[in-house]
Amino acid sequence: xxxxxxxxxxxxxxxxxxxxxxxxxxxxxxxxxxxxxxxxxxxxxxxxxxxxxxxxxxxxxxxxxxxxxxxxxxxxxxxxxxxxxxxxxxxxxxxxxxxxxxxxxxxxxxxxxxxxxx
Numbered sequence: 001x002x003x004x005x006x007x008x009x010x011x012x013x014x015x016x017x018x019x020x021x022x023x024x025x026x027x028x029x030x031x032x033x034x035x036x037x038x039x040x041x042x043x044x045x046x047x048x049x050x051x052x053x054x055x056x057x058x059x060x061x062x063x064x065x066x067x068x069x070x071x072x073x074x075x076x077x078x079x080x081x082x083x084x085x086x087x088x089x090x091x092x093x094x095x096x097x098x099x100x101x102x103x104x105x106x107x108x109x110x111x112x113x114x115x116x117x118x
Contacts, residue, residue: 001063001064001065001066001094001095001097001098001107001108001111002063002064002066002069002092002093002094002095003061003062003063003092003093003094003095004060004061004062004063004064004069004072004073004076004090004091004092004093005059005060005061005062005090005091005093006059006060006062006076006080006088006089006090006091007033007035007057007058007059007060007088007089007090008057008058008060008076008080008087008088009057009058009080009082009086009087009088010032010056010057010058012079012080012082012087013030013058015079015080016060016075016076016079016080018079019075019076019078019079020062020072020075020076020079022075023068023071023072023074023075024068024071025062025064025068025071025072025075027062028060028061028062029060029061029062030058030059030060030061031058031059031061032056032057032058032059033056033057033058033059034054034055034056034057035054035055035057036054036055055086057088060076063095063098063111064111065108065111065112069092073090073092076090077090098110098111
């Protein structure tokens with residue numbers, strides 16, 4: 001199992017969400033985050049542009065079985081890419097174990113419904 005964390009532009013979130021659903025990745029968490037990077041975004045308030053040092057992004061957190069890692073990464077990359085600086089990053093981390101609280105199932109089986117695989 002792997003945990004995929006992706007930091008993407010807020011403006012690309014809906015596209016990435018649709019791409020993940022199309023790739024059969026139906027469960028993930030996301031968070032509004034701020035960070036510092038090469039890109040600086042300006043804010044307009046009452047006609048005056050203010051430079052901000054922090055950049056608003058979305059952090060996706062997805063745990064998938066090993067066989068779904070590449071299709072998940074490809075879905076995120078294709079939907080989030082604009083070709084400009086600031087498109088984001090994807091991190092892939094190993095996951096030691098997963099436990100479904102309701103049933104006590106452990107490992108890969110806890111990430112999906114076995115009934116749907118039949």
